[in-house]
Amino acid sequence: MYRLFSRVHGGLKPVAVVVKNFIQSAGIAIVSQRASASGGPASGSGASASASASASASAAGGGGSGKGGKAKEVQGNPAFVQALMELLVRSRQLVGEQFSGDSMFQKALKDAFEIFINREIPSSKYTTTDHLATYCDRVLRGVEKLVEDEMEEALQSVVQLFAFVIDKDKFGEIYRNQLARRLLNQTMTSRSAEQSMIGKLKMRCGPQYTSKMEGMVNDLNLASELQKRFEGWTNGEGASAATGMDMEFSTTILTQGWWPTFKEVKLAVPPQMKRCQDVF
Numbered sequence: 126m127y128r129l130f131s132r133v134h135g136g137l138k139p140v141a142v143v144v145k146n147f148i149q150s151a152g153i154a155i156v157s158q159r160a161s162a163s164g165g166p167a168s169g170s171g172a173s174a175s176a177s178a179s180a181s182a183s184a185a186g187g188g189g190s191g192k193g194g195k196a197k198e199v200q201g202n203p204a205f206v207q208a209l210m211e212l213l214v215r216s217r218q219l220v221g222e223q224f225s226g227d228s229m230f231q232k233a234l235k236d237a238f239e240i241f242i243n244r245e246i247p248s249s250k251y252t253t254t255d256h257l258a259t260y261c262d263r264v265l266r267g268v269e270k271l272v273e274d275e276m277e278e279a280l281q282s283v284v285q286l287f288a289f290v291i292d293k294d295k296f297g298e299i300y301r302n303q304l305a306r307r308l309l310n311q312t313m314t315s316r317s318a319e320q321s322m323i324g325k326l327k328m329r330c331g332p333q334y335t336s337k338m339e340g341m342v343n344d345l346n347l348a349s350e351l352q353k354r355f356e357g358w359t360n361g362e363g364a365s366a367a368t369g370m371d372m373e374f375s376t377t378i379l380t381q382g383w384w385p386t387f388k389e390v391k392l393a394v395p396p397q398m399k400r401c402q403d404v405f
């Protein structure tokens with residue numbers, strides 16, 4: 126097909142426009158379905174999408190049913206994100222197999238995805254960026270129940286979609302807040318998966334983008350080592366100084382510049398815990 130169009134005078138450029146419009150329509154159909162689920166008006170520009178794209182869009186409503194039969198939008202909606210992932214796979218296959226990966230069609234794909242990935246839905250609390258970042262959180266907390274290979278594939282797919290996001294700083298902010306909670310609440314399923322995802326973002330956006338994320342992970346590693354040293358000290362040369370520690374005590378030292386700012390909670394520390402703090 127690619128050779129056929131390339132023989133026509135000016136054939137590639139108008140065909141690339143058709144491909145862009147086709148992918149864009151399929152993407153808007155998916156986003157519009159989410160808009161409809163959140164109570165917003167669905168865009169008519171998705172009407173020309175293919176049947177397969179419409180099927181993906183139907184899956185993108187996500188969340189359970191609310192009043193009036195409308196689905197309640199869930200942040201990190203897996204059906205919506207997976208529909209975008211499937212569309213990206215099909216679009217890349219189209220460009221690769223039918224147009225030999227020609228740069229003009231690669232650009233058509235990129236331009237189409239950038240339009241609907243960054244499309245705002247006024248009635249929705251969440252943007253596609255919110256959904257992408259929170260879907261990562263669901264994967265890394267084990268909510269999606271994926272095995273290791275599936276987890277790696279899902280994270281790689283999210284990063285490929287993330288490439289089309291214009292406001293990458295917003296994604297980074299959401300991701301860092303969620304990473305902090307996973308680390309501090311110990312809800313992550315795999316430290317290697319966390320480091321793999323940070324590595325993918327680093328390759329995409331550079332070391333400055335992920336420096337705070339890496340600092341947070343390093344803080345947890347250092348805190349674990351420090352806790353072991355403290356326990357060894359209280360069981361050895363510091364045993365006499367640790368007299369009166371009649372409760373299980375662990376601590377995590379954090380570097381202030383790495384972590385998000387949380388609301389300060391004033392806590393009246395009981396005497397037993399104050400004793401542990403003094404010994405530490």
